[in-house]
Amino acid sequence: MISVHNLSVNHGHLKIIKEISFSVGKGEIVSIVGANGAGKSTLLGGIAGIYSPAAGSIQMEDEELAKKSPVDIVRKGVTLVPERRQIFDGLTVEDNLILGSYHRYSKEKKQCLQDLEMVYAYFPKLAAMKSRLGGLLSGGEQQMLAIGRGLMAKPKLLMLDEPSLGLAPLIVREIMNILVQLRNITSTSILLVEQNIKAALSISDRGFVLERGSIVLEGEAKSLLQNQSIKDAYLGASPSLQE
Amino acid sequence: MNLLEIKNLSKDFGGVQAVQDVTFTIQEGSISALIGPNGAGKTTVFNMITGVFPPSNGTIMLHSKKISNKKPHQIAKEGITRTFQNLQLFADMTVIENIMAGMHLLTKTGVWNAGFRLPSAKREEQYIYDKSMQWLMRLNLDQEAYLPAGTLSYGKQRLVEIARAVISHPKLILLDEPMAGLNHNESEKLADLLLEMKKEGQTFLLVEHDMDIVMRVADHIVVLDHGVKIAEGTPDEIQQNDTVIAAYLGSEVTI
Amino acid sequence: MESLSQLMQLLFSGLTIGSIYALIAIGFVITYNITGVLNFAQGEFAMLGALLTISMSSAGLPLYLAVIVAILIVMMVGGLFERAAIYPARKSSVATLIIITIGVSFVFRGAAIFIWGTQPHSLTPFSGNTPIRIFEAVLLPQSLWAVGISLAALAGMYYFFNKTYTGKAVTACVMNRFAAQLMGIKPEKMSFLSISLSAGLGALAGIIIAPISGASYQMGLMLGMKAFIAAVIGGLTNAPAAVLGAFLIGIIEAFSEGYLSSGYKDAVSFAVLLLVLFFMPNGLFSKKSGKRV
Amino acid sequence: MDTKKFTRSYKLNLYGIALLLFAVIIFPFLVPSNYFISMFILIGLYGIVCTGLVVLMGHTGQISLGHAAFYGIGAYSSAIVSGKYDLPPLMGVITGILIACIVALLIGIPSFKLKEHYLALATLGFGVIVFTFLKEWTSLTGGLNGFFGIPPFEVAGFTFTNDLSYYFIVWAILVIGLWFVNNLIHSRTGRALKSIHGSESAAESIGINLMTFKLKALIISAVFASVAGSFYAHYISFINPQLFEVMTSIVFLIMVVIGGSSSLWGGLAGAIIYVWLVELLKDWVPLLGFSTGGEFEIVFFGVLLVVLLIFKPKGLMGSWMEKKLFLSQKKNVQNKKGAAL
Amino acid sequence: DSSSGEGDEIIIGGVFSASGPAAPLGKGEMDTVKMLVDKVNEDGGIDGKKIKLISYDDKSDQNEAVLSMKKLIEQEKVHAVIGGTISGNTLAMIPLAEKSEIPFISLAASKQIHNPDDKSSRKWIFKTAQGDDVVIPKVLQYLKDEGLTKIAWLNVANAYGTSGHTEFAAMAKDFGIEAVVEEEFEATVTDAKAMLTRVKKEKPQAVVVWGTAQESAVITKNIRQIGMDVPIINSHGIGTKQFIELAGAEAEGIIFPIGRLLVADQLGDDDKQKEKLLTYQKDYEAEFNAPPSTFGGHSWDAFYLLVEAIKKADGTDPKKVRDALEKDNGGFVGISGVFNINEKDHNGLSKDSLVMVKIKDGGWVINE
Ligand SMILES: Nc1ncnc2c1ncn2[C@@H]1O[C@H](COP(=O)(O)OP(=O)(O)OP(=O)(O)O)[C@@H](O)[C@H]1O
Ligand SMILES: Nc1ncnc2c1ncn2[C@@H]1O[C@H](COP(=O)(O)OP(=O)(O)OP(=O)(O)O)[C@@H](O)[C@H]1O
Ligand SMILES: [Mg+2]
Numbered sequence A: 001m002i003s004v005h006n007l008s009v010n011h012g013h014l015k016i017i018k019e020i021s022f023s024v025g026k027g028e029i030v031s032i033v034g035a036n037g038a039g040k041s042t043l044l045g046g047i048a049g050i051y052s053p054a055a056g057s058i059q060m061e062d063e064e065l066a067k068k069s070p071v072d073i074v075r076k077g078v079t080l081v082p083e084r085r086q087i088f089d090g091l092t093v094e095d096n097l098i099l100g101s102y103h104r105y106s107k108e109k110k111q112c113l114q115d116l117e118m119v120y121a122y123f124p125k126l127a128a129m130k131s132r133l134g135g136l137l138s139g140g141e142q143q144m145l146a147i148g149r150g151l152m153a154k155p156k157l158l159m160l161d162e163p164s165l166g167l168a169p170l171i172v173r174e175i176m177n178i179l180v181q182l183r184n185i186t187s188t189s190i191l192l193v194e195q196n197i198k199a200a201l202s203i204s205d206r207g208f209v210l211e212r213g214s215i216v217l218e219g220e221a222k223s224l225l226q227n228q229s230i231k232d233a234y235l236g237a238s239p240s241l242q243e
Numbered sequence B: 001m002n003l004l005e006i007k008n009l010s011k012d013f014g015g016v017q018a019v020q021d022v023t024f025t026i027q028e029g030s031i032s033a034l035i036g037p038n039g040a041g042k043t044t045v046f047n048m049i050t051g052v053f054p055p056s057n058g059t060i061m062l063h064s065k066k067i068s069n070k071k072p073h074q075i076a077k078e079g080i081t082r083t084f085q086n087l088q089l090f091a092d093m094t095v096i097e098n099i100m101a102g103m104h105l106l107t108k109t110g111v112w113n114a115g116f117r118l119p120s121a122k123r124e125e126q127y128i129y130d131k132s133m134q135w136l137m138r139l140n141l142d143q144e145a146y147l148p149a150g151t152l153s154y155g156k157q158r159l160v161e162i163a164r165a166v167i168s169h170p171k172l173i174l175l176d177e178p179m180a181g182l183n184h185n186e187s188e189k190l191a192d193l194l195l196e197m198k199k200e201g202q203t204f205l206l207v208e209h210d211m212d213i214v215m216r217v218a219d220h221i222v223v224l225d226h227g228v229k230i231a232e233g234t235p236d237e238i239q240q241n242d243t244v245i246a247a248y249l250g251s252e253v254t255i
Numbered sequence C: 001m002e003s004l005s006q007l008m009q010l011l012f013s014g015l016t017i018g019s020i021y022a023l024i025a026i027g028f029v030i031t032y033n034i035t036g037v038l039n040f041a042q043g044e045f046a047m048l049g050a051l052l053t054i055s056m057s058s059a060g061l062p063l064y065l066a067v068i069v070a071i072l073i074v075m076m077v078g079g080l081f082e083r084a085a086i087y088p089a090r091k092s093s094v095a096t097l098i099i100i101t102i103g104v105s106f107v108f109r110g111a112a113i114f115i116w117g118t119q120p121h122s123l124t125p126f127s128g129n130t131p132i133r134i135f136e137a138v139l140l141p142q143s144l145w146a147v148g149i150s151l152a153a154l155a156g157m158y159y160f161f162n163k164t165y166t167g168k169a170v171t172a173c174v175m176n177r178f179a180a181q182l183m184g185i186k187p188e189k190m191s192f193l194s195i196s197l198s199a200g201l202g203a204l205a206g207i208i209i210a211p212i213s214g215a216s217y218q219m220g221l222m223l224g225m226k227a228f229i230a231a232v233i234g235g236l237t238n239a240p241a242a243v244l245g246a247f248l249i250g251i252i253e254a255f256s257e258g259y260l261s262s263g264y265k266d267a268v269s270f271a272v273l274l275l276v277l278f279f280m281p282n283g284l285f286s287k288k289s290g291k292r293v
Numbered sequence D: 001m002d003t004k005k006f007t008r009s010y011k012l013n014l015y016g017i018a019l020l021l022f023a024v025i026i027f028p029f030l031v032p033s034n035y036f037i038s039m040f041i042l043i044g045l046y047g048i049v050c051t052g053l054v055v056l057m058g059h060t061g062q063i064s065l066g067h068a069a070f071y072g073i074g075a076y077s078s079a080i081v082s083g084k085y086d087l088p089p090l091m092g093v094i095t096g097i098l099i100a101c102i103v104a105l106l107i108g109i110p111s112f113k114l115k116e117h118y119l120a121l122a123t124l125g126f127g128v129i130v131f132t133f134l135k136e137w138t139s140l141t142g143g144l145n146g147f148f149g150i151p152p153f154e155v156a157g158f159t160f161t162n163d164l165s166y167y168f169i170v171w172a173i174l175v176i177g178l179w180f181v182n183n184l185i186h187s188r189t190g191r192a193l194k195s196i197h198g199s200e201s202a203a204e205s206i207g208i209n210l211m212t213f214k215l216k217a218l219i220i221s222a223v224f225a226s227v228a229g230s231f232y233a234h235y236i237s238f239i240n241p242q243l244f245e246v247m248t249s250i251v252f253l254i255m256v257v258i259g260g261s262s263s264l265w266g267g268l269a270g271a272i273i274y275v276w277l278v279e280l281l282k283d284w285v286p287l288l289g290f291s292t293g294g295e296f297e298i299v300f301f302g303v304l305l306v307v308l309l310i311f312k313p314k315g316l317m318g319s320w321m322e323k324k325l326f327l328s329q330k331k332n333v334q335n336k337k338g339a340a341l
Numbered sequence E: 001d002s003s004s005g006e007g008d009e010i011i012i013g014g015v016f017s018a019s020g021p022a023a024p025l026g027k028g029e030m031d032t033v034k035m036l037v038d039k040v041n042e043d044g045g046i047d048g049k050k051i052k053l054i055s056y057d058d059k060s061d062q063n064e065a066v067l068s069m070k071k072l073i074e075q076e077k078v079h080a081v082i083g084g085t086i087s088g089n090t091l092a093m094i095p096l097a098e099k100s101e102i103p104f105i106s107l108a109a110s111k112q113i114h115n116p117d118d119k120s121s122r123k124w125i126f127k128t129a130q131g132d133d134v135v136i137p138k139v140l141q142y143l144k145d146e147g148l149t150k151i152a153w154l155n156v157a158n159a160y161g162t163s164g165h166t167e168f169a170a171m172a173k174d175f176g177i178e179a180v181v182e183e184e185f186e187a188t189v190t191d192a193k194a195m196l197t198r199v200k201k202e203k204p205q206a207v208v209v210w211g212t213a214q215e216s217a218v219i220t221k222n223i224r225q226i227g228m229d230v231p232i233i234n235s236h237g238i239g240t241k242q243f244i245e246l247a248g249a250e251a252e253g254i255i256f257p258i259g260r261l262l263v264a265d266q267l268g269d270d271d272k273q274k275e276k277l278l279t280y281q282k283d284y285e286a287e288f289n290a291p292p293s294t295f296g297g298h299s300w301d302a303f304y305l306l307v308e309a310i311k312k313a314d315g316t317d318p319k320k321v322r323d324a325l326e327k328d329n330g331g332f333v334g335i336s337g338v339f340n341i342n343e344k345d346h347n348g349l350s351k352d353s354l355v356m357v358k359i360k361d362g363g364w365v366i367n368e
C-alpha cells in the first residue's frame, strides 16, 4: 500500500526523523510506539506532507508522495487525524464532518451524505450535537469529531495520532473496534500512533518502536507485546521518577 | 479538614445543561478525582472553580470562604492553580520562563524595581530561577530548559504545564487529564510524583480517563454523567458501582 | 416638517456613504476571513477602480464597459497582490501582515500618482444627476445605485458563505489553516480567489463614489480606514454584520455632521463607537466564536 | 546553580547597550555634517517611542494605532507649558508624562476589556479624538495653524541651542530607556507581559491580572512616547496637529515591525532603517533615472517594505536574536538526550 | 567645489510637497522650477554661471521638510532655498533658514511666514503667494460691492481653511459683512448635504466656500443639489480645470478671487503681466502637456525674484542676495502679481494682484 524508504524529516536544522524505512500493506494495521519526543507526530506529519521530508521517498501505488503538498496527498487517499484534534472551532459539528470529505464531495455528494450517517452511527454523541459549534465541545467530544472527520475522507491509508487521547475507557474500546471494522470491511490501511500501547498493539498486525527518530525494533504486534524491553520501557512496572 | 466545598453547582450554556446541581467536597492533603464520560461536565466544573466563567447556580467555597464569581487571577491568588485540557502554554517563551512565570504570585518585584534592577529584584530573580530549575530536574525536563515551549512534543508540553501549575505551592491544584499524551511508564512516573507531593501536603483534584492511574492515586472519586453526579466514594467503591460501570467504565475496568 | 426633511436628508447621506463603506468592508471581511489578513490596502482597490474607469471612459469606452473592464483589471491586480505579497508572508504575525499591506498601499498610491497625477478626476453619474425630492430632502440617483449594489453584494456574500459548501471550506481555512490542508482544501487558492474578489468589490465601491465626490490617488486611505472600522464593529467575521456596521458609521457621521459640527465629526463617531464597544466587547453583532478553554 | 544560559540574552543586550553608548559618544566626531546629527536626533526620538512600543506590542501583544497621540500629548504639553506660560521646559516634560499616564489609564481601562482587533480600533479612535482636540482647541493649541515659538529645552541653567546638545540628550534618554526596558523584560513583570501574549487564560490561571499588566505596558509606552514628543517640540520649535495624526501612528508601527517587535533592539533598529531608507531613497531614486517627483520614492519604499517583511517576517532584530539564543542550545539538547530503550 | 559659496555654479535648493495631500499644489511648483532652471541654463545661466537645482519632495510631511532643508543647507551648501508648499512645512523650516542665514522664498500662504504674531525674526524669509491677509479683503470687498452682507462661511478643516477663517473673522466687520453661519468640512468630504441643510436654514444671501478643488467641488455641488440658489463664492484654491470637471454643471456661475494667470488671454494689452503670463503658459504646456496652476506661478515668481537678486548682488553671497531681494525689487512683474517687496513687507503683493473670476460655460471669465 505505502512504503517509506529512508525518510528523513527536519524541524529547522534539527534532524528529527532519521532515514526511516517501513511499509504498510493493504488492509494492515501498523502501530508506532515511542517515548515523548521520539518523533512519532513528526513522522506522520512528514508522510502527510505537513513537514516537507528532507530526504527519502514515500511510495504509494507506484506514485511518489515525498515532495507533494498536503492537499495532493489527501487526494491520493492518505488522511491524517492529527494531534490536538484541530477542529474548525467556528463551524458546526456537521460542517466539520462534511469538510472531512472535501476532496470528494463535489463528485460524490450522495455517498458523502451516506458516510455522514455512518459516522453518526459510530458516534451517536455527535449526531446529538450536529449543529453545535465544534469549538464548544468537550475535549473528548472533539476527539470523536476529529476521528469522524478523518473517516469522512474515506482514505486508503488512515493515519491516527493518538486517537484515544482524552477519551473515556468505553469509547477507547469503541474506537479500536471501529478501526478493526474499517480494516475488515473496506480494507483500509491504518497507521496508528498510540500511548495506549496495549490497546494499540492488540488490534495491530505489526508494529515498530521509534526512538530519537530511528526505528529500533519492529515485528509482529503480538511478539512486540511480549517483548521484554518494550514491557520495561512502556508497559512494565514503573521505575521511580528520580531513577 | 474541608479545603474546597462545592454546593449545588450548575452551569447552563444557552440550553445545554453542562453541569447540574453537583455537590462534593475536597479534603486537605488528599488527591480527589473527577471522572465521567466525555462531555459529562468535568472541565466545566474546573472552569467554574477557577473563575473562567461564573456558575449559573450554586457556590464554591475555599476554606469556607466563598470564591464563586471571582476572576481567574483572583482565584489563583486564593490558592488554586490549574492545567488545561487543551494545552495553554506560553509557546514562544522558553520552558524555564514558562515555569518561572508560574511563580508570579510568590514574587512581587514591580515595574520600578525591575526596570532599575534594584538588588531586591536581582535576588528574587535568582531565587525563582533556582526553584524553577529544581522543578525542571524533578520532571526530567532540564535538558529542554532553554527551548521555546512550543517546540516540545505534546507529552512534554503537558509536563511543563503541570510544573507551571505546581511550582507556586497553591492550596489546590486542578489537573485536567494530566496523563493524556503520556505513555504508561511516563504516566506511572507522574503518578508517583503526585503521590510524593501529596505526602508533602499538597492537595489535588484531577480529571483523568486513565483508570489505572486514577484508582492508584485517588483517595476519593466523584463521578459525573450528563452533568449530574452519579456516584462518589473510594476507588474500590467506584469500581464496584454498577451505575458507574454502565455509564463509564464498561465491564472490563482496564484494557 | 423642516426637521423631518433634515432628518431624511441626513439619513440619505448616511446611507449613501455607508453603502460605499459597506462594499469595501465586505471585501475587508472576506479577506480577513480567508487569509487572516487585515488588509489595509483594501481602500486602494477603490481608488484604482475609480481612476481606471475614469481613464477608460474618457478614452471613449462606454461607461458600462469601462466599469467591467476596470473591475476585471483590479481583480487581477488583487490576485497579483496576493501572490506577490500575501502568499509569501502567510505565516507571519498579524502586525507583520498589516504592515505588508500598508507597504502595498504605498506602492499603489505611488503608482497612481505616476499614472493619474495628483489632481482629482471626475466621472459622470451612472444615470443622470436629477435629484429625487422626498419631503424637501434630495436623493441622487447615484445614491440609489450605491445602496442597491451594496445590498446585492451583501446578499451574494451571505449566500456564498453561509449556504454553499465552498463558502464553508473557505471559512475553514482561517479557523484552522493546518486542518484545512489536511482535508484537502487549498488555502492558497482560496486566498487568491478571495483577495481578487475583495479587490473587485473595492473597485466597485470606488467607481460608485467617483461621480459623487470625484476620485484621486489618495481617496483610498480614508475609505479603507472607515471600512476597517465598520468591519471591526461587525465583529470582523461576518459580512452582513460588517455591512450593518458600515451603515451605522455612515449614519452616525451624517448625524454628527448635521446636528453638531463637522470639525468634530470623526471624533464624535469614534466616541460613539467606542462607547458602544465598551458595552459590547465583542462587537455589535458578534457571532459565537467557538472558542473555549 | 548555573544561570549563565538564562541570563545570556540579558547580558548580550547589556553589552549591546554599552556598545551603543560608545557609538553615541564618538558618532558626532565621525560625521561630515550637522545634517546627520539632526537626522539622528529624529532617529533617537523615534527610537524612544518605538522602544516603548516594543514593550506594548512585542511583549504584551497589543497593537496600538494611536501612539502618535501620546507623542502629541508630550509635544503640546511642552509647547504650552514653556511656550505659552513661560514655565521651565522641564515642567512641560513632566506635565506631558503625567497627562500621558492619566490618558493611558483612561483609554486603557475600557479598551483592555476588548479583544484583539478592538484594541487597535480603540487606539485608532483615541488618536482621532486627541487629534480633534488639538485641532479644535485653538485658544490653547493654535489649532491647525500650528504652534510656533516653542523655546529651546533648558535644564539647570543650560540651554539646548544647537543640534549637538539635542543629539546628546535624546540619545542619553534612549540609552537609559533601553537599559530600563532590558531590565524590565528580564524580570517578573516582563515575563508576566510575555505570558499575556502567549495565552491569556493561562496567564490568568497563574494569578496574572491581565488588566493591570496590560495597563502597565500601555503606560510605559505612553510615557516613552510623551517624552520623545516633548523633546521633538523643543527641538523643532514648531508643531501642528497634523504631525500627530493616524499616519504617524502607523509609521511608528512600521518601524517597530521592520525592526522586530520581539527584540529589545527592534524599535531602535526600525527607526534607523525607516528614517535612513526614506533619506537614501531621496538620493538614490533620482540616480536610477526616475526624477519626476516623490511618487517613485513611495513606490520603492513600499516595495522595499514588503520585500523586507517577506524575508524577515519577525523584523531584522527579531530573527537575529532568535538565531543567537535558541539554535546553538538546541543542538546541545539533541546530542545529550538519553535513550529510553 | 562650491563649499566656498563662490564656485562656478549657483546651487538652489527646493523643497516641495510633490506627493502627499498637498501634491496638487506642490507638483506644479516643483515642475515649474525644474523647467525654469533648464531654461536659464540653456540661455547661458546667470552671468555665465549655471544653476544647479537640488529639489526634494517632502511628501507633505513636516519632518521630511525639516530634514530636507537641513540637508540642503548643511550638506549641499545651497545658496538659497525655494519651497515650502504648505504653511506648516514652511514654518518648520524657517528657524533653519534664519539660523544659517540663507535666503528662503516660501510658496505657502500663511501670514505667519512673513509677518508672525510673535514678532520673531523673518529677516531671511520671503514669500510669493498672496496670503489670506490679501485674498480675504478682496473677497470682502466684492461681497460689499454686491450688497451681500449676510453670508454663510464654510471652510475646509485644515490649515488652509482655518487660516482663511481666522482672517475673515478678523476683517469681516470692517466691510460690514456678517456670517450668519460658520461651518467646517473635512478635506475628505464625500457628501455634505447633512451639514448644508443646517446652513440652508439660516437663509444666507451668499455662501463662501474656502477650500481646494476636490472638497470645494463636493460642497458646491451639494449646495446646488439641496436647492440653494444663492451666489457661491469660492477661494483661490479652486483655480484649476479639475474643479470645473468635478463640479460639472453646478460649477456654472461660481465666483472666486485668483491671480491673473488663469485669465491671461482675457487681459487688456496694457496689462503689465500679460506677456509673462502667456509665455509661462505656453512654456509649461509645451513641457508638461497641461496648463500651469497659480501655485506653479508662485514658484515662477520665487525663481525669477531670486535670479534677479543674484544678478544684482553680483554673486551668491547670501547676505547680498538677501539685501537685493529686499531692496531693489520695486515693481517686479511676476505671475502672481506685481511685487513691491521692502523691509517691512517680504511679500509685496496687494489685493490688486487678484481679480474676481467667474466660471462660465466651463471656462473662466473676469468678473469685474
Ligand atoms: N515545530 C517544531 N520546531 C522545532 N522542534 C520541534 C517542533 N515540533 C517538534 N519538535 C521537536 O521534534 C521532536 C519530536 O517531536 P514529536 O512531536 O514528533 O514527538 P512525538 O513522538 O510525537 O512525542 P509525543 O508523544 O509527546 O507527542 C521533539 O524533540 C520536539 O522538540
Ligand atoms: N462554552 C460552552 N458553550 C457551550 N457548550 C459547552 C461549553 N463548554 C462546554 N460545553 C458543553 O458542555 C458539556 C460538558 O463539557 P465539558 O468540557 O465540561 O466535558 P468534560 O466532562 O470535560 O468532557 P471530556 O472528558 O470530553 O473533556 C459538553 O457537552 C460540551 O459540549
Ligand atoms: Mg506526538
Ligand SMILES: [Mg+2]
Pocket: A138, A139, A140, B042, B043, B044, B085, B176
Ligand atoms: Mg474535559
